[in-house]
Amino acid sequence: xxxxxxxxxxxxxxxxxxxxxxxxxxxxxxxxxxxxxxxxxxxxxxxxxxxxxxxxxxxxx
Numbered sequence: 001x002x003x004x005x006x007x008x009x010x011x012x013x014x015x016x017x018x019x020x021x022x023x024x025x026x027x028x029x030x031x032x033x034x035x036x037x038x039x040x041x042x043x044x045x046x047x048x049x050x051x052x053x054x055x056x057x058x059x060x061x
């Protein structure tokens with residue numbers, strides 16, 4: 001039986017790969033994309049706050 005991403009595929013050039021540790025297939029997203037099927041856009045912000053540079057990752061999903 002095929003797993004989700006084997007049936008539906010991954011979006012935005014993501015690839016469906018087998019994860020040995022959990023024994024399931026999951027989408028491996030290209031840089032800048034996230035989510036179960038790589039359909040979410042990933043936004044990365046660099047913030048300077050109180051003398052510290054912080055990286056913040058947000059997605060639209």
